[in-house]
Amino acid sequence: MASRFQAPRGTFDVLPEQGRARARLERAAAEIFARAGYEPVATPAFEDTALFERGVGKSTDIVRKEMFTFEDKGERSLTLRPEGTAPICRAYLEHGMHKLAQPVKLSYLGPFFRHERPQAGRYRQFHQLGIECIGTDSPLADAEVIMLLSDLLGELGVPGVELRLGSLGSLESRRAYLEDLKAHLHAHEGELSRDVRERIDVNPLRAFDSDDEGTRAVMESAPTIVGQLDGEDAEHFAEVRALLDAAGIAYAVDPTLVRGLDYYTRTIFSFVCDALGAQSEIGGGGRYDGLIEQLGGPATPAVGFAAGIERILLALDEEAPAAGRDAFVAIADPGQRGRAMALAVELRHAGISVEVDLAGRGLKGQLKHANRIGAARVLILEADGSAQLRDMETGEQRAADPGNLVDEMTGGGS
């Protein structure tokens, strides 16, 4: 009886079992962000295509081949958002948030879209949560953002997490560095493996990850970005590290760390989880001091991160237990339906989780259902107006005062 329709490639349905784990994650994130003063915001699921071309960068994989782009009936080119930072910066500018007390601290959560080949942990519609701290270039902001993601993963109990930290320096020094690296690779072309050699001009940084013996030897003497940081960039990076050290957050400096988005400057970081396979990054981000200016605003420093909700859930791999109910209101006679419904509403208002039979079951079926949904107690309404209160764990059952059923249930005694 398989339906002819299925969810489109790379998309998925969230079913109740996973919905519970998801709700827990979202609640934990909301609390952690709120306690640190990050206010929840939301932006549209699609934006002007040019926002991403300018913000993320025309030469990036995301813009070149992964965007869901379409034209509306007014011939505007729109794109389902592939990431969240550029849209938030757009909103920051559009609503004059640079006039607010700085920094402006925002959090968000929602669906994002990238046309990639699907795999576990990689979807065409996926969900990210993240924060952005806009309007300060202090290393304290870098450290705060990293700590909050670290807190979240720690509170959720994500196992096997590792933090990698790097720095790209300014846009100019990064560009200069890449030229140096390419020059180094070209100078040793003969010693490199073929695939590395072919990618020298496409992605020279990739050479650092090679398993090839000859390539590794060449990379030993290769220049690193971190090693080439100039005065202020080096100082900023040192301060971020000192702050993380002081907070007791473990990290590994990774000079080969790169991000696929053009807007990053200075600090970049990545939380990876070894339980995940190829798509091992569960969250990452960095500083993007040039982005807002790039979008036509005043020069405004900022830092933030995004974390993949599906990847965190995958890493947790937890079987979220069904919640259970405090009570179930059963009826011994169909004439009690109205009374049962009214009582359930009253009990719910009193803070008790209650269900009633919505399927017209007999008493036996109702008890069975109550057991199945994990109801702790069942209130049985008799045809003559009396009531029985049954403890589903012990099986004990006694008469309840029909005039005080809410008190009977909230009083605790059974």
Added chain:
RNA sequence: GUGGCAGUAGCUCAGCUGGUAGAGCUCCGGCUUGUGGUGCCGGCGGUCGCGGGUUCGAGCCCCGUCUGCCACCCCA
């Protein structure tokens, strides 16, 4: 976008060298003439991903396609 593996009931899977589908779990009902959980019995439920081909005959062989997974790539 490239290469590889897989696709049988809602779920987990079996199905020998091709002879026209089976188990367990779930769900519904009975044993139990209003009272759940264990047990026993019964029932519902399958275009064997989809399309084409070979064959007297295909879940099983061949081709195509879709979807998932693994790696590359990329990133959350």
